[in-house]
Amino acid sequence: MNAPLSSAPATAPEAWAINVDHVGKTFTLDGGKELKAIDDVDIKIGQGEFVALLGPSGCGKSTILRLVAALEDVSTGRVTVEGSNPTALSRAHRLGVAFQDHALLPWLTIRDNIALPYKVAGRPVDDKRIAELLALVGLSGFEKARPRQLSGGMRQRVSIARALVLKPDVLLLDEPFGALDAVTRRHMNVELQRIWSEQRITTLLVTHSVEEALFLADRVIVMSGRPGRIIKEIQVPFARPRSPDVQRTMEFHHLADELTLALEPEGHH
Amino acid sequence: MSPVSQTRSPLDWVKTAISRYWGVVGVLIAWQAWVTITGVNSIVIPHPINVVGDLVFNPGVYLANAGQTLFLAAAGLILGMALGTMVAIVAWSSRILSGILVPLGLIFSSVPVVALIPVLARLLGYDVKTVLGIVIIISFFPAFVFTAAGLKSLPPGSSDLFKVFGASRWTRFVHLVLPSAVPNWMIALRLSAPPAVLSAMLAEFLMGKSGLGFLFRQSATEFATERAFGTSVIATVISVLCFTSAVAAEKFINEKWK
Amino acid sequence: MKMTAERWQSLTLGIVGIALFLAAWEAIGVNRLAGLTWPPLSAVFQFMFDPTKAQLFIRAMEASFSMVILGYVTGSVVGIALAGLVHVLPVVRPGMDRLASVIHAIPAIALAPLFIVLISREFTGMAIAALNVFFILYVSTTSGLNNSTAGHRDLFQVLGSSRTTRLLRLDLPAALPAVVSGMKYSVPAAFIGAILGEWFGSSRGLGLLMVSAMQNFQIPLLWSAVFIASTASLIVFGLMGLLEQFVYGRYK
Numbered sequence: 103m104n105a106p107l108s109s110a111p112a113t114a115p116e117a118w119a120i121n122v123d124h125v126g127k128t129f130t131l132d133g134g135k136e137l138k139a140i141d142d143v144d145i146k147i148g149q150g151e152f153v154a155l156l157g158p159s160g161c162g163k164s165t166i167l168r169l170v171a172a173l174e175d176v177s178t179g180r181v182t183v184e185g186s187n188p189t190a191l192s193r194a195h196r197l198g199v200a201f202q203d204h205a206l207l208p209w210l211t212i213r214d215n216i217a218l219p220y221k222v223a224g225r226p227v228d229d230k231r232i233a234e235l236l237a238l239v240g241l242s243g244f245e246k247a248r249p250r251q252l253s254g255g256m257r258q259r260v261s262i263a264r265a266l267v268l269k270p271d272v273l274l275l276d277e278p279f280g281a282l283d284a285v286t287r288r289h290m291n292v293e294l295q296r297i298w299s300e301q302r303i304t305t306l307l308v309t310h311s312v313e314e315a316l317f318l319a320d321r322v323i324v325m326s327g328r329p330g331r332i333i334k335e336i337q338v339p340f341a342r343p344r345s346p347d348v349q350r351t352m353e354f355h356h357l358a359d360e361l362t363l364a365l366e367p368e369g370h371h
Numbered sequence: 372m373s374p375v376s377q378t379r380s381p382l383d384w385v386k387t388a389i390s391r392y393w394g395v396v397g398v399l400i401a402w403q404a405w406v407t408i409t410g411v412n413s414i415v416i417p418h419p420i421n422v423v424g425d426l427v428f429n430p431g432v433y434l435a436n437a438g439q440t441l442f443l444a445a446a447g448l449i450l451g452m453a454l455g456t457m458v459a460i461v462a463w464s465s466r467i468l469s470g471i472l473v474p475l476g477l478i479f480s481s482v483p484v485v486a487l488i489p490v491l492a493r494l495l496g497y498d499v500k501t502v503l504g505i506v507i508i509i510s511f512f513p514a515f516v517f518t519a520a521g522l523k524s525l526p527p528g529s530s531d532l533f534k535v536f537g538a539s540r541w542t543r544f545v546h547l548v549l550p551s552a553v554p555n556w557m558i559a560l561r562l563s564a565p566p567a568v569l570s571a572m573l574a575e576f577l578m579g580k581s582g583l584g585f586l587f588r589q590s591a592t593e594f595a596t597e598r599a600f601g602t603s604v605i606a607t608v609i610s611v612l613c614f615t616s617a618v619a620a621e622k623f624i625n626e627k628w629k
Numbered sequence: 630m631k632m633t634a635e636r637w638q639s640l641t642l643g644i645v646g647i648a649l650f651l652a653a654w655e656a657i658g659v660n661r662l663a664g665l666t667w668p669p670l671s672a673v674f675q676f677m678f679d680p681t682k683a684q685l686f687i688r689a690m691e692a693s694f695s696m697v698i699l700g701y702v703t704g705s706v707v708g709i710a711l712a713g714l715v716h717v718l719p720v721v722r723p724g725m726d727r728l729a730s731v732i733h734a735i736p737a738i739a740l741a742p743l744f745i746v747l748i749s750r751e752f753t754g755m756a757i758a759a760l761n762v763f764f765i766l767y768v769s770t771t772s773g774l775n776n777s778t779a780g781h782r783d784l785f786q787v788l789g790s791s792r793t794t795r796l797l798r799l800d801l802p803a804a805l806p807a808v809v810s811g812m813k814y815s816v817p818a819a820f821i822g823a824i825l826g827e828w829f830g831s832s833r834g835l836g837l838l839m840v841s842a843m844q845n846f847q848i849p850l851l852w853s854a855v856f857i858a859s860t861a862s863l864i865v866f867g868l869m870g871l872l873e874q875f876v877y878g879r880y881k
Contacts, residue, residue: 171535192537199535205528209550209628221546222538250629274535390720394728416746470642475650481866482859483820486836489843490855493666569736576738577828577840587738591829596742603739614734 118182119272119304120147120170125179126329127165139165140330142179145323152298152305154319156312158365162330163308167276170306171199184271191272195223198270198303202277204257206249212236212260213245219268235263238297255279255286262294266301273305279314291317292346299343312361317349324364334364417597422604425597432586432598437605440571440583443499444613447506448567452560454507455514462515463522463548473519480512485570492578502574502582509570513559521555522548553628557621564617568610583609668849673856676849685838690857692833693754696823700758704819705812707759708766716774716800717792726771733764737822741829754826754836761818766811773807774800802880809876813869820862 122145129137140162147153155163168174169181172188183191191197206215213232220227236242239259249257258278265273278294279287291314298305298318309315315322316338324334336357340348348354399419406416426433462469488505495501525547533543575584583606590598651670656662658669676682715722737757744753777799785795827836835854842851 168531171531173531173534192535195537197535197537199532201528201531203528205526205532207526207529207547207550209553218546219536222533222536222542224542248627389724391723391727393721393724395724395731398728416743467642470639471646471649474643475646478647478863481814481817481863483817483824483862485821486824486839486855486858489839489851493843493846493848493851494663565734565736569738572736572738573825573828577843584738591742599742603742606739607735610736610739611731611734614730 117148118146119149119151119184120145120153120306121180121182122146122166122170123180123182125166125169125176125181127162127169127174128177138329143325143330143332145332147304147306150302150304152307152318152320154307154309154315154322155325156309156315156322156361156365157325157330158327159310161325161327163325164276165330167274167306167308170272171197171274195219195225195268196271198265198268198273200258200261200265200273200275200278202280204249204254204261206257206260206264208249210248211245212241212247212249212252215249215260216264216267219264223268225268231267232263235267238266238300239263240293253286254282255290258282258290259293262297266297266303270303273303275305275307277308277310280309287311287314288346294318295342295344312358312365313349316354316357316361317344322361324361334361336360417600421597422600425601426604429598429601433601433605436581436583436586436602437609439499439581440568440575440606441609443502443582444506444567444571444609447503447571448510448560448563450503451507451510451567452514452556452563455511455516455559456518456556458511459515459518459522459552462519469519473516476512476515476519480516484509484512485566485573488570488573488577492574497578499579499581502571502579505574506567506571510563510567513563514556517555517559517562518552521552524555525551550628554625557617557624561614561617561621564613565610568606568613572606666848668852672849673852677853677856682853686853686857689833689835689838689854690861692831693823693827693835693858694861696752696754696826696834697758697819700755700822701762701815701819703755704759704762704815705766708763708811709770709808711763712767712770712774713796713801715771717796722771725767729764729767732760737761737825738829741826744826745829750830751832752826753829754823754831754834756822757826758819758822761822762815765815765818766808769807769811769814770804773804773811776800776807777803805880806873806877809869809873813866813873816866816869817862820858824858 122143125143126141127139129139131137143162143166145153145155145166155166157163165174169176170183170188172192181188184196188197207218210218213236216232216235217227232245233242236245239262241256241259241263244252244256249260252260258281262275262278265275279290282290295318307315307318319338322336322338323332324336325331326333338357339353403419406418458472462472487508491505491508492501495504529547529551533547538546571582572584572587575582576588577584579585583602587599587602587606590596590602655670658667658672661667677686711725715725737760740757740760741753744756748756774796781799781803782795785799790798823834824836824839827834828840831837835858838854839851839858842848842854
């Protein structure tokens with residue numbers, strides 16, 4: 103049932119796992135005015151690649167993720183995931199997603215929340231897999247707890263476990279740690295890096311944190327706002343698995359400075 | 372201090388009891404004091420002790436009628452809630468239906484529905500089944516309005532989540548939409564419980580031949596004030612029981628649900 | 630507020646719904662689908678606006694509405710005042726909460742004999758209306774008074790304000806939306822109270838009209854009385870809804 107995690111797509115017409123092909127998106131506001139959220143954005147993500155979309159709030163980076171997740175339709179251009187329409191992928195239950203809001207169902211236990219994708223897909227629940235994932239995100243023993251009994255960081259770990267449970271082909275992370283405090287957030291980044299290095303699923307991360315993007319991604323794409331455009335792209339050179347110490351190297355600081363500078367609004371200097 | 376260290380001292384019990392029940396006890400004392408001081412004729416206002424006496428010596432009369440009223444109120448409440456829930460689900464399934472039904476439901480739930488009892492009594496005929504019908508109709512509107520709103524108040528982000536997971540309409544309904552409505556459904560249950568008992572009694576009062584409401588009217592016309600007040604006491608007990616069990620059920624569900 | 634396509638659509642659907650309801654009422658009545666006791670809407674209107682009946686309805690409305698207003702005002706004042714009291718004196722709050730919910734759970738019919746003796750048959754409706762309104766306003770005001778945020782309360786604490794100043798300058802304005810919502814929801818409750826009261830042997834009012842019309846098979850009169858009471862309640866409810874919107878815009 104599940105596609106192998108990191109093999110090349112044999113049948114796909116193109117090699118890209120995610121292809122955002124010159125996409126524009128315009129929203130119609132309440133008063134009838136039109137707002138151009140993103141304009142001519144072109145992003146190609148390879149199999150097993152981790153790409154971070156970095157930008158200020160309101161730059162349309164979440165819109166791109168929502169287009170890839172088939173939550174919105176493009177106005178111009180085309181989005182394909184694994185060579186087909188994104189809707190096809192979500193219908194086949196091959197997308198994993200975690201939002202800034204954990205979106206755990208409050209009436210389900212932690213175990214049942216992680217089992218939810220099985221129920222949605224109409225597949226038998228694999229308790230071994232759930233136990234494995236709970237161990238992976240460090241929450242063994244919390245199976246029977248309810249979301250409100252957990253801390254914010256723990257809830258986000260549950261939502262990441264839920265995103266991974268069906269072994270998705272593509273993982274979409276929309277500011278998954280955006281609502282956490284700085285210390286928890288750094289800790290969660292280290293955890294996510296470890297988890298990801300074990301599974302290597304094609305991942306698109308949306309964030310406004312320079313350090314998060316650099317520490318987690320293979321490639322960082324910087325966007326500017328209104329309308330959202332790509333203004334910079336850098337390859338992250340650090341080998342995996344990455345230890346937290348990477349963040350204290352000179353190279354990391356240089357790259358962070360470079361990205362921070364790119365994020366500054368023009369004419370600020 | 373009490374020698375058993377786990378239990379709270381009697382003084383604490385008294386304190387808690389006073390802080391919680393001073394109001395209720397105060398009203399009862401005021402009633403007794405008023406009767407004693409003014410020395411009203413016991414045909415007008417019976418002494419509490421005589422009311423208790425009538426309750427103790429004639430349990431059969433009270434039990435049979437209270438049983439009927441309680442049954443009609445509970446059955447009507449359940450059927451009304453079920454009907455309201457079903458209509459809310461039908462409305463949820465179609466934008467046009469919900470656009471038509473929800474405003475009507477809102478209007479009816481802000482009308483003094485109890486005032487409809489005489490019309491319903493005339494329409495459905497003087498019958499026990501009419502009492503049940505009245506309770507069903509009165510419980511229907513809160514159930515419909517609250518469930519319809521509940522079916523739309525999904526946890527934040529969950530709607531997107533289900534789309535990304537590729538959920539079918541049915542899966543979405545069973546695993547997300549229906550459970551989301553449960554807390555609202557419990558609110559409707561809590562809000563409808565006292566009116567269910569009240570409307571059953573009112574219907575019996577206006578046109579019934581049995582039940583607490585009828586007993587009340589009968590004793591009032593025969594100037595059997597002890598019986599009338601005894602009926603009030605039983606009605607209050609039933610209503611308070613229904614209300615507190617609805618509150619307890621809501622609390623229990625919310626602990627699991629929220 | 631701009632009218633979007635969606636708002637227009639829901640407004641249209643709402644009007645269609647009401648029109649369908651009224652049309653169904655008329656059709657069922659004309660075709661006698663529900664028997665002789667369901668008159669067509671037009672017959673009810675005809676009866677209601679019959680000049681010879683005007684005196685009857687006006688007297689009944691005067692009697693009932695004065696009880697509604699008296700009960701509504703009494704209940705609101707007492708409810709808000711007691712909520713304010715327990716807010717300033719938290720010691721008495723548990724007992725007051727308990728009393729309020731017991732009063733709420735007592736079916737009005739059970740209180741009727743007490744009121745009839747204590748304050749006469751004519752004013753029983755007012756008393757029941759006042760109790761209904763009291764409960765709703767007590768609950769909404771107490772919860773509204775806790776609406777001020779912790780940050781704001783800390784601010785007043787730091788500024789060294791007294792309990793009363795805080796109540797007047799912070800808690801009451803913050804509670805206003807909840808209070809106004811409570812006042813809206815207690816409108817039908819006040820009407821129910823007044824009408825119920827009249828069922829227990831009052832000699833005037835719409836409630837009496839309903840019961841006697843029901844017993845004497847005066848079908849158009851019965852429906853007219855119910856229609857008048859429901860419409861009056863709805864109109865006041867709608868007006869309070871407008872006030873609520875205004876207050877929400879200003880204080881939330």
